[in-house]
Amino acid sequence: MNSCAICSYALDRIGVVLATLMTLVCCQALDGHAADAIPDNQLTFFESKVRPLLNDHCYECHSREFDEASGGLRLDTAEAIAKGGLGGTALVAGHPDQSLIMEVVSYESEMQMPPDGKLDDEMIAILRQWIEMGAPDPRHESQESQEEMASPLERDPQTHWAFIPPQAAHAAKQLADDSRDIVDDLASEVSVAEGVSINERADDSTLIRRLYFDLSGLPPTAEDVQDYCESTRPDKFTRLVDQLLAAPEFGERFGRHWLDVARYADTIGYATAGKERRYPGSHRYRDWVIRAIGQDMPYDEMVRHQLTGDRTDPNNEQGNLDAMGFLTLGRKFLNGLDRTDDQIDVITRGLLGMTVTCARCHDHKFDPIPTTDYYALFGVLQSSEQPESGPSPLMMVDREKTGDRPVFLRGQLGNRGPIAPRQFLTALRKPDEPRFHDGSGRKELADRITRADNPLFARVMVNRVWTHLIGRPLVDSPSDFGFRTQQPKVPQVLDDLATDFARDFSIKRLVRRIVSMRVYQQSSSVTSDNLAKDPNNECLSRANRRRRDLESLRDSMLCVSDSLDRQLGGEPVEISLPSPVARRTVYALIDRQNLPSLFRTFDFPDPNAHSPGRYFTTVPQQGLFLLNSPQVAELAKRTANRVRASVVGGNESNLDKLAVSMFQQVLGRTPNESEQSSAVNFLQQEPRPLENDIDPQFLWTYGTARLARADGQSLVSEFRPFGVFKGDRWQPQDEFPVDGDLGFSFVANENGHSPRDPTLATVRRFTAPDDGNLRIAGQMGHRAEEGDGVAITILIGGKEYHHSVEKSSNRPFGPYVARIKKGETVDVLAACGKTDSFDSFFFRGNLRLTRDDKTTIETNSVKHFSGSLDPPSTEPLDRLSQLAQVLIISNEFAFVD
Template structure:
């Protein structure tokens, strides 16, 4: 390949930058397996694509006295000197040049890296630039492909365990027997059974994601029947909420979202029918569809239910609800990753550019599956918008170094090398997706049952038996008590019933243990690998929010349907599993409470404790309103106005227990104390209004009529949507809207200035539809246009726009239709900063401030009972399961 001298000089500069991504001075501790996997799957391909041609041993080129194909070579660096001196990526020269911040040094010189690639490099630097490559590793080390997979525990089929001869008769299950035996060997005691109140709370959380009702607690705790626990388990398993709870767990595995992400540019972001996959998943778990059938429907629903008569074609959202990348190879990679990590616990995507460095996964395995994906295509106009169909079945070449233009040998479509039987036939039935599904769902597959059992165990016990739920490769240690995983897995593969597996686990003594144990046990088994006690667990985001709705009497148990926006200032009563998940603009609320990233398959949730969590629960309007509603219900339910009775009712409703005597005394003192007045502050929501504008030829508003109806998270012209009159689809939502059928039905978002001063507005706008002639976006200050522009199939930032404004004047954001009023959905997010004449600063955000009708009572200060209720609702006891 011929490269001009300026380009070669620039490329040398870029490679010098790459060469300085040193691991030794930055990574002071041994990198974790996840960090090394991140390098292999994300960073090594970038180095190969942009560096190896001129700076690798294989290419024979070392321009700038630089090699980048080993960690040692990168540490040595090149002629340009170090550009990374720590984990703060923003302070490094590397980030400055790849972001094109320096006009004189922009790398790569021909094409700037994508935002995603830049973000990956930044993340790598911040984690300490881990790099497992050894100098001349190809020549001096053996390949994992040389190792027999049967020598690793995970690649050997699990077998049913044999009961220990001297097992305690009190053991409910083999699980208990082996845990007790291992505890005896370690000379530690297992914890006693948890109290009844704890067990009912734990079961309801695990099986439904909701707190128990007072009736459930009283019925269970007050019963002497030996089968009371069994009856409670069976009732919860039969509850529709079981499907919602376990469906949400699976949505993490499937990287569920309702939008495609930011990579699609100006096209439609909403994934049509995403909610149909969510609803199918919930229904599958609720009806106890065999897991083997779930696998087949998710990978090959076009063959198992081609007309969608049973709704199983929607299951193919497992493949099609992932991110959509500009590079189609990245989209296929995402689908290969969710299949292999999600269903098999194998990191096959690491073999995209080379043979796997740790596991028996040659690059040909990756391209065998790529051939399956390339032989399939989406069919949005079929019985399901989520379906895929076979199209031009063919094998594909191995792409050397992952580069499309660098073809290697053919990789026939077939199953993975480490799991393939001798002389096993290749995939020849269409694309091969159904054959792939059959091989994954085969009961003799050693990984399928193990991976799923480990996931379910983690959800019920609070910690997986195998610490890396989506990586069962050679570097993964077996569980501390491997007989438990093997027995559960062999049993599960014999029936594939998730409910039967769940029932077996929750019936064990191990599940029913208390989380309290002696100091000696804590020292002997600090990580609880020997299952000596229950794990103390915090509620996940969905369960916490649903519990707040439930104890306040606000929970709507309706199932299914379109996703709902749950981050507005007024509480939305739907369960959190039905929340709108926007990949590009995932609300900070979700991130604050450790929601699984929808960008890629998530092996498990990681819980953090940060101040923002407490601040949200203390200050958010939704929490305050739910506390107010709960206090009103408590006031009605309490038998009298007696403070002690109200306190007892509050504890039973919020925490499902009676208060201690010292708690009653403390809370009584709190309730009779005077309420300190709050400083009056203007509600930022009150400065906004939403309506229909009749506009002039210059798009200035000559008449504004406020919307009267708020429904399904949007303001609209009437109770019927779309309206049957000329207003049509005119509406405004949190991030955008739709104008009506003419300029007389323009959509207007109006903000009233609280002071006189200088206005500064920035934001994002666009028209993402693939059809239609777009909309005219106009911004007016007191009727004077400061911005107007046609928006057609685009996605762009705007501003800063600067103007002078007087107190009380209106700032209008007007969306008018073009000649064709069809396909006019638009988005428009604006942030306003007003610097008043007196120096005071006022800020507004069209997204954060958006709301339905403002309840004036919700702006009032909480009384003492409502404050007490909020204290209980944000307490650790409420946030933790037991």
């Protein structure tokens, strides 16, 4: 072992020790208020996923409740897990592969837990994800003792600000000369009291850019900016707001915001590889949302359609039945009860800001939400179903037999408690309020949610709209208005807006009011004194600097390159291919199972669950994508071509004009003298030659081959690439299936189907570009219960490393390590058994080729799957195209202020 290897090994071990110590120290430091320090999304994940899992499968042998600590280990508090048992610490936060709990539940050692059967893959994945995020855990000894003394159910909801109906604000006097709204007065009053100075109004060029970003997600042109700044009309701001609100782009912009709330996606998610994963007609819900917001449908009406479209538009004559995708487009879980849980979550967190799903297994730990509240809503949704046919594939209707459901004690299906009547939530209803009796109760639930005296309905939506326009919420946990949530710094702002919004529930009127405020129009500059006194801008004394989200950033690149297709609606499109797709990002295919890295890199929310709000990070991967993406390079070329065409006579020798035109095209302004001089100097230089870099997508091919076995080895010959890429997969020809031996054979990013002839196999082939050492590992399997399975074989350089018949399986393979030469292949082959019925299979593999010069190529069979590709360019971008790319990746382009 050389010195570098010794250092690396030592650091790894120190990291494990430090991680363990940190886990112990953190657990010892936390007290009864520890849950407040856990981010809302992590706490929700623990309460909805991890606690029920531990409750169902571990507590019987490892908890104080059962007076059991098998092996000296308890798993019912963070301290007990950190202390561990006879086998040592149960987990190392952030390191699942070094955690004993993962070892035993994965059945990778002699100690296998639970002893009565291995957890399914989804449960193991939940534990892994929990540990990877640092094992957040609110269950602490001191906290549990406090909870035993005083139950949250004994709290009077009227003692918490969010459960008290909002009241309109009344200003005593005008505190600022430039106030345009009572909210400005309220903000000024707090700023003065805190000693925070109020910013001046932003300049016109900043305001038009801000308005375009907020209301359309697109940048203004240089002509738009110039016309606005030169206009002397006193009502020019109001006119611009009205113009942008009336444009179809507003519906697309704010529609995407609502799709985050509704956890919209086009696929069902995990566990059905080899079968159709697309939701039929999913785009109809997305298009309905965009249309409803564009037409300024009242928000309460929007919600009623989304919950009860089968009542409001039963024949889909107005298209409002498609609105029920709000309920039906969630992730499709293996357990139907989890799907209902997901629907309860999107209703209660999305519309009411209440974490009701925390009461699935036990009364809520912080809020007055008993378990019976959860099962009251559970009964409503279990009394509803999605029919096999109807006017909309997204609809939901009442079952023939509706009724109340029992409480499942500790969340266990077979452990039934008292019947939970279908009714509204305890904290929001009156004691004598009637129960739901009209069919499933969904209509009554929708009416009760949208009722004028519901203190949460308007507040929650106003807080969301405020966040999109101001850049920071008034209530920091937008989907949790429970007892742990602090009142806003200026509570009257939220209450006055909510009271006003509830008059007609017009989203456009609410937006118009907010952007007309001085609070919205302020400059984003900040002094050191203000930053010290009000670091989070709670006094609303300045605008918040904001970065473009994924949708606005990508759409803006399409816009400045003259590539944007402004068509409204339609089927989803794949936007992560090497070549740019012209559709707006709101129309992108959202694949829950395989969300492309482009989405994750730019902070797109997890579509598996309701998203309270987006997190904005600044990480190197974002800059690397903009520097290296073939899409960005192509858009830079198109931008350069447009600039060339705009220069009089196409005279490329006039570098000053080219530089000025490029700044106007990309940034919507004229460069200053220094910028123009630097740009001209840049254009005068010759571009450097490209380094020979390999795109892993070009190393994969897909097709069929002849397969034989001799002397215990598999032999492959007659490889024939598939001729057609259609939809999301490679297949033999345009018509599908194919008559003859090829039958249903195809290969998609993670699944495929074998040919009819058992001597033929579908092939997923990786060709080595250089000599080196190769490592491959991943997962494979066959999900169908029917059929006789699929024979899967892995050959490296013609030598067999794996052969198995997969039947109703889902298992890891490898790692396999082999020496490979340039031009040799890694073949993953799938052949049928005696029949080709139900022979869909899935495969996910990670390959790493370490060249002899120690450089590596890493590829993933799912991530780097692609359709037809143009040969990679060997020519660098010309200097004008490079200037376009430089400006596109600049902070000025990526940030609003």
